[in-house]
Amino acid sequence: MADRTRPLEGELLRIRDEIYAYAIEFGLDFHPVRFEVCDYDTINILAAQGGFPSRYPHWRFGMDYDQLSKGYAYGLQKIYEMVINTNPCYAYLLNANHIVDQKIVMAHVYGHADFFKNNAWFANTDRNMMGVMANHGTKIRRYMERYGQNRVEEFIDRVNSIENLIDVGLLFETQELKRQREERMKVAKEEIAKAEDDRSNALKSFMRHKERQNKPEQEEVAVDLREKKINAPRDVMLYLLENAPLEEWESDILGILRDEAYYFLPQRLTKIMNEGWASYWHSHIMTTRALKASEIIDYADHHAGVMAMSRQNINPYKIGIELYRDIEYRWNTGRFGKEYNDCEDMHKKLNWNKDLGLGRQKIFDVRKTHNDVSFIDEFFTPEFCERQQLFTYKYNPRTGRNEIETRDFMEIKNKLLSQLSNFGSPVIEVESGNYHNRGELLLKHVHRGVDLDFGYASDTLKNIYALWKRPVNIVSKQEEQSVTLSYDGKEFKQSK
Amino acid sequence: MDHPIKRDHARFRKIVKGRIRDNLRKYVSKGEMPSPKGDGTFKIPMPSIDTPRFKFGDKSQGGMGQGNGEAGDPVDGQEGEGPGQGGEVGNQAGNKELEVDLSLEELAHILGEELALPNIEPKGKKAMPSVTNKYTSIGMTGPNSLKHFKRTYKEAMKRQIASGTYDFLDPRVIPVKRDFRYRASDAKVEFENSAVVIYMMDVSGSMGDEQKEIVRTESFWINLWLKSQYKDIEVRYIIHDATAKEVDEETFFKTRESGGTLISSALKLCREIIQSDYDPSEWNIYPFHFSDGDNWSADDTKLCLEILDQDLLPASNVFCYGQVESRYGSGQFYKDLVSRYGEQDEKVILSKIKNKDAILDSIKDFLGKGK
Numbered sequence: 074m075a076d077r078t079r080p081l082e083g084e085l086l087r088i089r090d091e092i093y094a095y096a097i098e099f100g101l102d103f104h105p106v107r108f109e110v111c112d113y114d115t116i117n118i119l120a121a122q123g124g125f126p127s128r129y130p131h132w133r134f135g136m137d138y139d140q141l142s143k144g145y146a147y148g149l150q151k152i153y154e155m156v157i158n159t160n161p162c163y164a165y166l167l168n169a170n171h172i173v174d175q176k177i178v179m180a181h182v183y184g185h186a187d188f189f190k191n192n193a194w195f196a197n198t199d200r201n202m203m204g205v206m207a208n209h210g211t212k213i214r215r216y217m218e219r220y221g222q223n224r225v226e227e228f229i230d231r232v233n234s235i236e237n238l239i240d241v242g243l244l245f246e247t248q249e250l251k252r253q254r255e256e257r258m259k260v261a262k263e264e265i266a267k268a269e270d271d272r273s274n275a276l277k278s279f280m281r282h283k284e285r286q287n288k289p290e291q292e293e294v295a296v297d298l299r300e301k302k303i304n305a306p307r308d309v310m311l312y313l314l315e316n317a318p319l320e321e322w323e324s325d326i327l328g329i330l331r332d333e334a335y336y337f338l339p340q341r342l343t344k345i346m347n348e349g350w351a352s353y354w355h356s357h358i359m360t361t362r363a364l365k366a367s368e369i370i371d372y373a374d375h376h377a378g379v380m381a382m383s384r385q386n387i388n389p390y391k392i393g394i395e396l397y398r399d400i401e402y403r404w405n406t407g408r409f410g411k412e413y414n415d416c417e418d419m420h421k422k423l424n425w426n427k428d429l430g431l432g433r434q435k436i437f438d439v440r441k442t443h444n445d446v447s448f449i450d451e452f453f454t455p456e457f458c459e460r461q462q463l464f465t466y467k468y469n470p471r472t473g474r475n476e477i478e479t480r481d482f483m484e485i486k487n488k489l490l491s492q493l494s495n496f497g498s499p500v501i502e503v504e505s506g507n508y509h510n511r512g513e514l515l516l517k518h519v520h521r522g523v524d525l526d527f528g529y530a531s532d533t534l535k536n537i538y539a540l541w542k543r544p545v546n547i548v549s550k551q552e553e554q555s556v557t558l559s560y561d562g563k564e565f566k567q568s569k
Numbered sequence: 570m571d572h573p574i575k576r577d578h579a580r581f582r583k584i585v586k587g588r589i590r591d592n593l594r595k596y597v598s599k600g601e602m603p604s605p606k607g608d609g610t611f612k613i614p615m616p617s618i619d620t621p622r623f624k625f626g627d628k629s630q631g632g633m634g635q636g637n638g639e640a641g642d643p644v645d646g647q648e649g650e651g652p653g654q655g656g657e658v659g660n661q662a663g664n665k666e667l668e669v670d671l672s673l674e675e676l677a678h679i680l681g682e683e684l685a686l687p688n689i690e691p692k693g694k695k696a697m698p699s700v701t702n703k704y705t706s707i708g709m710t711g712p713n714s715l716k717h718f719k720r721t722y723k724e725a726m727k728r729q730i731a732s733g734t735y736d737f738l739d740p741r742v743i744p745v746k747r748d749f750r751y752r753a754s755d756a757k758v759e760f761e762n763s764a765v766v767i768y769m770m771d772v773s774g775s776m777g778d779e780q781k782e783i784v785r786t787e788s789f790w791i792n793l794w795l796k797s798q799y800k801d802i803e804v805r806y807i808i809h810d811a812t813a814k815e816v817d818e819e820t821f822f823k824t825r826e827s828g829g830t831l832i833s834s835a836l837k838l839c840r841e842i843i844q845s846d847y848d849p850s851e852w853n854i855y856p857f858h859f860s861d862g863d864n865w866s867a868d869d870t871k872l873c874l875e876i877l878d879q880d881l882l883p884a885s886n887v888f889c890y891g892q893v894e895s896r897y898g899s900g901q902f903y904k905d906l907v908s909r910y911g912e913q914d915e916k917v918i919l920s921k922i923k924n925k926d927a928i929l930d931s932i933k934d935f936l937g938k939g940k
Contacts, residue, residue: 077572118574127573132584132618135577140615147679223590230593233620382635384644391635466644467631475644478631488633499623523625532596532621547623 077118078109078165085110085166088176095362096183100437101354103186104160104200108179110168116152117141119165123337124157125206129213129329130222131229154178158189158340160200173368177375180358184351191441192346194244194339202336209329216322228323232330234536237498238309239334241342306502309516309537310334316506317540327540341496342444349393350440352379356394382462385475387489392461396448399457400439401432445493453489455482491521499525504548514541518549525549527558534560585616593618677797680790680932687939689798689853702754711751720750764799764853766792767842769835771860773810774827780893784859785822787891787928791857794936799853805842809835811865815842832864832902833872840880849884856881857889857935862900870905882916889918889935 081089089108096103111119121137122128144150153174156164164182166175189195199205217225305311310331314324340347356376364372380391403409407427416422439448459480465488467478479485500519508515514537518525530547538545544561559566584590585597596619634644681688707720725744729735735742770776770784796802806821807813813834816824839856847854864870881888892903903919910917920934921927 118572130577132577132581134574135581136617138574138578234622237622384634384636387633462635465633477638477640477642479640501623526624526626529621529624533623
């Protein structure tokens with residue numbers, strides 16, 4: 074990778090210094106940002122690997138790379154920028170970009186970097202992830218050498234199937250995360266020691282020996298756990314890690330993938346806020362400071378492209394930036410609180426202005442404590458909803474097309490919230506590891522109005538069965554009726 | 570050294586092609602074949618492998634958007650998919666498709682690249698004159714739509730500087746009438762190669778809708794490629810069972826006859842068309858014949874071979890025979906052709922098309938020789 078990216082130089086370096094000064098001037102606060110320049114192929118590679126230069130081997134990255142490359146070749150999409158939540162924060166610029174685009178991207182990146190550092194949901198993310206990911210790659214590659222690529226890859230496929238079964242609440246359980254981090258650090262150090270130490274083989278065999286000694290003990294504990302209270306029922310990955318009869322390398326990989334899933338989780342929880350914040354700042358820095366007269370058209374063109382509203386989807390950049398601006402405006406003019414909300418004089422309300430000037434401070438506070446769900450829940454107002462021309466749509470089987478369903482504020486807000494809640498995944502909890510008193514796994518779908526896709530659910534169960542190795546069940550609702558879907562390794566059963 | 574992702578990429582391609590990890594086959598959605606949407610755009614399906622997860626059922630969910638419109642108005646780009654499409658469970662939903670606004674030319678280019686098709690070396694002299702207008706020069710008059718802004722302002726600036734009215738501190742450039750410049754065309758006459766494609770299809774009872782769909786798709790792509798290679802191209806259509814007739818494009822794909830099959834009838838008609846309309850010394854001629862391989866009698870097959878040898882092959886660039894697999898067809902004609910010409914003949918290209926997925930390979934068979 075090293076030869077594929079290079080540090081800034083010349084004009085870009087000068088621009089970087091300029092934009093950096095503006096970012097500091099406006100009070101953005103971030104870990105050092107390291108910009109690197111690369112070509113489109115490299116940026117496609119990075120994007121396919123979630124921003125990281127080195128990941129474990131898996132076809133999934135190849136697939137994303139395939140799609141990104143084709144999209145680029147057909148002129149459909151182009152990635153302008155890539156930034157990763159690490160310390161220092163790495164950001165990649167596309168070498169073919171116009172200079173005004175580079176300015177926008179840099180300003181945008183400083184916005185992301187500030188968000189990564191300050192938003193509460195990111196507080197416990199591992200900022201050394203660059204190295205950690207590379208270590209994960211080394212480990213898994215080694216397992217592949219030892220156990221065969223197909224076998225390891227197949228196991229990874231299965232784990233990927235439950236990658237979304239993690240618990241948002243755990244992002245704050247610092248004790249657990251602290252333990253994990255310490256463990257990871259230990260492992261990382263061992264990895265380094267192994268790599269550098271001539272006696273690595275002896276060491277390895279010693280460690281293997283030690284692990285073998287520990288093993289029976291662990292298994293006994295596992296049996297006990299089946300009866301024990303389940304601490305984090307929504308962390309199905311953790312439950313399987315602790316209780317499923319896995320081989321050592323399997324446990325290790327499951328743990329690795331779980332760590333990575335938790336690392337990416339805050340980004341999935343703050344898509345609107347994060348992109349909105351970065352867009353707010355690129356717009357503010359560009360339009361009040363960095364933009365030259367000759368660049369205005371190109372800037373407007375680029376900005377409008379990023380902010381484009383779509384009739385099929387919510388554009389997180391657009392909703393995010395508009396919501397921050399709306400909050401800023403409301404807190405500048407004092408349009409919040411009981412007095413304003415209770416005011417029934419429409420004329421008075423329309424011209425409401427208390428000249429509080431609290432807007433900027435408010436949005437800085439908001440970016441610190443909220444995630445997408447609470448962001449929308451608290452600041453999404455009927456006026457905003459109308460101004461943004463939002464609507465919900467539904468598939469009409471009679472006409473065979475999607476049609477606008479409603480512009481009703483509450484319905485839109487509820488739909489938006491339900492799409493965002495639990496990062497858009499169904500909430501699944503472990504109910505029991507000893508269902509039917511036969512060591513079967515029972516999962517529960519916490520139904521919040523939308524049914525599961527049972528086709529997918531069946532195949533997912535199959536993959537979980539492969540890990541649990543005993544029958545697996547999930548209880549859910551379909552068309553208002555309670556349904557249990559079971560898989561015993563041979564066939565599926567549905568019972569009401 | 571190449572980045573390791575290239576290995577992931579290669580592995581992904583292998584899985585998609587079904588060479589490794591057979592257990593993932595179920596989750597693979599193939600697709601290299603762009604399909605026209607009728608409005609100048611194409612859907613380019615991306616091959617992808619889906620990972621099963623607990624997720625919400627799609628269709629019941631709907632979505633959200635921004636923009637104008639009342640309740641009940643259609644959401645753009647979603648015109649009538651046709652009812653009865655929903656409800657397919659699992660495994661299919663992960664298809665990723667790109668919708669691209671492509672010209673046929675670009676599409677042909679993609680096809681050519683995807684299949685590594687060689688460019689065709691036309692035979693015959695360049696007989697067809699074609700006039701093209703290229704906007705390569707600049708004129709003093711013209712319509713507003715062809716106004717050349719850069720040149721116009723350059724002229725205006727030159728004039729202002731020359732006349733001393735240009736102010737460097739307030740650099741405003743205002744063109745007047747005589748500054749305006751317009752793009753102007755040069756007409757060019759070029760002589761082109763000309764080509765004709767003659768499609769023949771067996772429409773006897775054994776060719777079902779699925780088989781015809783294959784022929785239709787395949788001929789679309791063949792036309793596309795040949796059009797990218799020849800500027801002017803004519804297409805003729807022949808259908809046959811025991812007798813043959815020339816039809817228009819629509820009839821060609823829609824007709825379902827029944828009854829027996831005499832392949833020679835089509836070849837005879839093809840010969841007549843060539844003799845009356847297309848002089849082989851001036852035209853590149855491409856006869857394509859699609860059938861399920863059933864011919865009524867061995868005598869007729871003998872007659873077919875005779876026509877091929879004496880008339881069709883000498884006149885054509887290549888003769889292509891595509892055999893579509895059908896439940897009823899015996900596939901005998903393919904064997905007959907193989908025993909006569911072998912699999913690697915220069916002039917006779919044979920291809921078996923098992924199902925829709927095999928179309929691409931078959932196109933490659935036909936066009937891969939660059940003739």
